[in-house]
Amino acid sequence: MKRTFVLLIACFASMILSAQQFHWTPVDEGLYSGSTGVIAVVSVNGVEQSSTLMELAVFCGEECRGTAFTTEFPITHRFLAMVNVYGENGHELTFKAYDHIRNQELEMEPVVMVTFSEDGSGTLFEPLELNFALTYDITASANPAVGGTVAGDGTYYYGTSCTLIATANAGYAFVNWTENGSTVSADASYTFSVTGPRTLQANFNIITYNVTATANPTDGGTVSGAGTYQENQSCTLTASANQGYHFLNWTKNGAVVSTDATYSFTVTENAEYVAHFECDALGDFTYYSPTNNYMFTSLPVSFSWDAVSGAKYYDLYLWDDEEQMPETPVALNLTYCHYSPTISRSEERRVGK
Secondary structure, three states: OHHHHHHHHHHHHHHOOOOOOOOOOOHHHHOOOOEEEEEEEEEEEOOOOOOOOOOEEEEEOOOEEEEEEEEEEEOEEEEEEEEEEEEEEOEEEEEEEEEEOOEEEEEEOOOOOOOOOOOOOOOOOOOOOOOOOOEEEEEEEEOOOHHHEEEEEEEEOOEEEEEEEEEEOEEEEEEEEEOOOOEOOOEEEEEEOOOEEEEEEEEEEEEEEEEEEEEEEEEEEEOOOEEEEEEOOOEEEEEEEEEOOOEEEEEEEEEEEEEOOOOEOOOOOEEEEEEEEEEEEOOOOEHHHHOOOOEOOOOOOOOEOOOOOOOOHHHHHHOOOOOOOHHHHOEEOOOOOOEOOOOOOOOOOEEEE
16 A cells, blocks of 8 residues: 555656756655655645645654645546655654745644654545645835824735725825835725735825915015915914004904914914005195195196105095095005196096095
8 A cells, every 4th residue: 555655656746846846855765764645635725726836845843754746636636745754653744835836835724733654644535635824914114104104014815805004193194105116006095905925105295385475565564484384383474564654464364363463373274364564644734735625616726735754655536526535546656746637627626635
């Protein structure tokens, strides 16, 4: 019986050895007085393998006592590993497998141990059922490390699903998942089927906002402090009035946010602020002609007045009798102290400066 088994082993093994090199090298058979045979089928993650590129090795401790490739048994059409094993009665034997397609060693799961005996273990029709785990390491990291955290990395069985989740820290926003510098997903939650080891990176950017500030009127003063800020960073805007003006308030979207020339706040969005200025009160006219509320019915009419200290310009208003003073002057930003308006027809008007 033993001789027949050894002959079968030699027959099948000779066909494999010519095409494929073994991953493990067994010890010299002369070290032990006994030999036996192991016949087994190899499963990976619970799936029986049908490949001639799967190698099964028998170990005693760390010592390889025999190895063989799987090959198809014509009667059952199952792929069997038939290993000639050297040793002594009572030696405890365990198994390892090597996938020559993926070039990867496989560990038993669960671990099966047999005791060396000349009767062998397994037969052609009732082979040992050995299962091996094919796992891969999935590695994930955050870039930059302070930008956020990642979860879901670890060791996974081949063919199973892995979900990586990126969570941004305060002040940062998730950008994408990359592998070897190439984008693989723009979603913070990235799910894929595990078919090999992978190293992925979750990328984060600092959240920034633009803060703008303007003066109204532009010649009323200057503003400072505007720029690009990180989220939740403090921003201080400062308004400085020009000569002849004083600061009124800061507004955002038309609403007053501060009446202090120096305004500090926490940046949480893009925002536009306006610093409002007003002319300082000036002295009254000591002379002007015609007088205020003067009624005239004939043209031409010429107006003149004395200069007011501190005034940069003058506005002239005309309106009909019994009407309110209009919002728009007939002459705006006059820099001299006289003016002759052009009126289309003679009628009674009032004048105001």
